[in-house]
Amino acid sequence: MKEKILEVSGLTFAYDKSRNALEDINVTIYQNEKIAVLGANGAGKSTFFLNLNGVREPMQGEIRYRGEVIGKKDKVKLRRHVGIIFQDPDSQIIASTVKAEVAFGPMNMKLDRDEVEKRTMAAIKEMNLESYTMRPPHYLSGGEKKRVSIADILAMDCEVMIFDEPTASLDPVNAQMLEDVLNRMEEEGRTILLSTHDVDFAYRFAERVLVFFDGKLIGDDTPQKIFQNEELLKLANLKKPVFLELYELLREKGKVKETSAYPRQLAELDLLL
Amino acid sequence: MKKTHSHVSIDYYAYISGLGNWNTVYKVIFSLGALITVIAANSVFISAATIIFMLYLNVVIGKIHGMDYLRLLWVPAAFILLGGIAIMIQFGSGAGSLFSIRFFWTRLYITTDNLRLSLNTALKAFAAISAFYMVTLSTPMGEIISVFRKVRVPGLILELMHLIYRYIFILSDTNRAQKEAAKSRNGYCDLKTSFRTFSGEIANLFVMSMKKADMYYDAMEARGYEGDCDFWEEKKALTGGQLVYGFLYGALLILIFFIERRS
Numbered sequence: 415m416k417e418k419i420l421e422v423s424g425l426t427f428a429y430d431k432s433r434n435a436l437e438d439i440n441v442t443i444y445q446n447e448k449i450a451v452l453g454a455n456g457a458g459k460s461t462f463f464l465n466l467n468g469v470r471e472p473m474q475g476e477i478r479y480r481g482e483v484i485g486k487k488d489k490v491k492l493r494r495h496v497g498i499i500f501q502d503p504d505s506q507i508i509a510s511t512v513k514a515e516v517a518f519g520p521m522n523m524k525l526d527r528d529e530v531e532k533r534t535m536a537a538i539k540e541m542n543l544e545s546y547t548m549r550p551p552h553y554l555s556g557g558e559k560k561r562v563s564i565a566d567i568l569a570m571d572c573e574v575m576i577f578d579e580p581t582a583s584l585d586p587v588n589a590q591m592l593e594d595v596l597n598r599m600e601e602e603g604r605t606i607l608l609s610t611h612d613v614d615f616a617y618r619f620a621e622r623v624l625v626f627f628d629g630k631l632i633g634d635d636t637p638q639k640i641f642q643n644e645e646l647l648k649l650a651n652l653k654k655p656v657f658l659e660l661y662e663l664l665r666e667k668g669k670v671k672e673t674s675a676y677p678r679q680l681a682e683l684d685l686l687l
Numbered sequence: 688m689k690k691t692h693s694h695v696s697i698d699y700y701a702y703i704s705g706l707g708n709w710n711t712v713y714k715v716i717f718s719l720g721a722l723i724t725v726i727a728a729n730s731v732f733i734s735a736a737t738i739i740f741m742l743y744l745n746v747v748i749g750k751i752h753g754m755d756y757l758r759l760l761w762v763p764a765a766f767i768l769l770g771g772i773a774i775m776i777q778f779g780s781g782a783g784s785l786f787s788i789r790f791f792w793t794r795l796y797i798t799t800d801n802l803r804l805s806l807n808t809a810l811k812a813f814a815a816i817s818a819f820y821m822v823t824l825s826t827p828m829g830e831i832i833s834v835f836r837k838v839r840v841p842g843l844i845l846e847l848m849h850l851i852y853r854y855i856f857i858l859s860d861t862n863r864a865q866k867e868a869a870k871s872r873n874g875y876c877d878l879k880t881s882f883r884t885f886s887g888e889i890a891n892l893f894v895m896s897m898k899k900a901d902m903y904y905d906a907m908e909a910r911g912y913e914g915d916c917d918f919w920e921e922k923k924a925l926t927g928g929q930l931v932y933g934f935l936y937g938a939l940l941i942l943i944f945f946i947e948r949r950s
Contacts, residue, residue, distance in 0.1 A: 493909060500902070500906050509849065509919070510853065511827055518919070548827065550702060
């Protein structure tokens, strides 16, 4: 049985009094899960992530990390375990070189210089950024900046990695690179949460999908069940993934074997043909 | 063949310069030393030697393309030359002048003393800028800030310097995108429209900068920022090879000093 990492109960948060950005969110996140968080713009996905990392504080409810309630004083501790990669790397990158940027998190963790350097260089290597180590961030392309923003969090060695719309504004090559990185992280035992508007990617990648609508969690299930729920898709402004539609069409025409667990990858579909 | 970089900003050279591996404190001391020497010596030959030596360091050792280096010198050079001309030319009767021409009711003229003063001032200013470029064209901003930290500049100012440096590029990128979007809709088709578009851009940029600042702060907090920005600083060893250039420069200045005294 997988271990519980984050337990969110009764989480309510508002930026102003007019409306709640998050309302009574209850969800448990287990170790090594791959979770896609879906919902229209303004549904509360990013606010949810900021609460998980402690940047925003719940107005009501609580968040537990490995069973411990996260209070005001534990936020820094929480950030050592839960890292966020922001949607726009330019909102995240602050230092004047790639190396200084990646070292920023470990430096804030007050690690010794050797450990900071070791982690920084390992993260830079993992993101294939060795040739950019001393380059100023403003001389990097969008894809390279994205890799730097991921290296930022890798260097902090976080157990939970949160990606806020990671594939937004990435070209296909960089999007594929990112997907490989995410799969590698999962193999390393990390827990991954990501928000995306790309339902095809979410269906292919995630093993669990959370759906937000107007600050509320309205769906929490497997990708197959979520994307088969037409009513939920309509309410959350989502579309059915093309791959799922294709499989259902092939099944309807009797071209593939029936299976209870729907295929999510081409290789899986191929086995059923 | 080395490529020129006409499209990049000045800090790019710090990243590509062969002097980038030099010890930062040494470079700052070298540069400041040259600057003070040039000002104090008040000698055309010492100024000229400094200009040539700094050109050698930046172009030959630093491997910055010669045309790039000259292009970078051109902006201050234009001001220096204009200033030099202003010092060189006198108004009056033109007695004892090397050269004079009538100018309305008076004469414009140049004397040997003014020519010498103008040349000396221009070369001194040029040499000072060359000495300053030795640091700026070979040292990333983060390292320059680390030198400020070593001389006990308050942490808050250093943090602001780091963030402002990064922010300048983000805002200039945002403004470039705004400008292109405005141009694509004829936002700069005439003077009146240009003023209106420009004021709109600035207002929008201000709002965006406030929003971005909030996002920036969140991103910093998410990585454990608690009020003190601790940035990684590279430790670059001071080697004998680097010191050789300092000695060479010093020896050159001493040689010029003695030659000048004997003549």
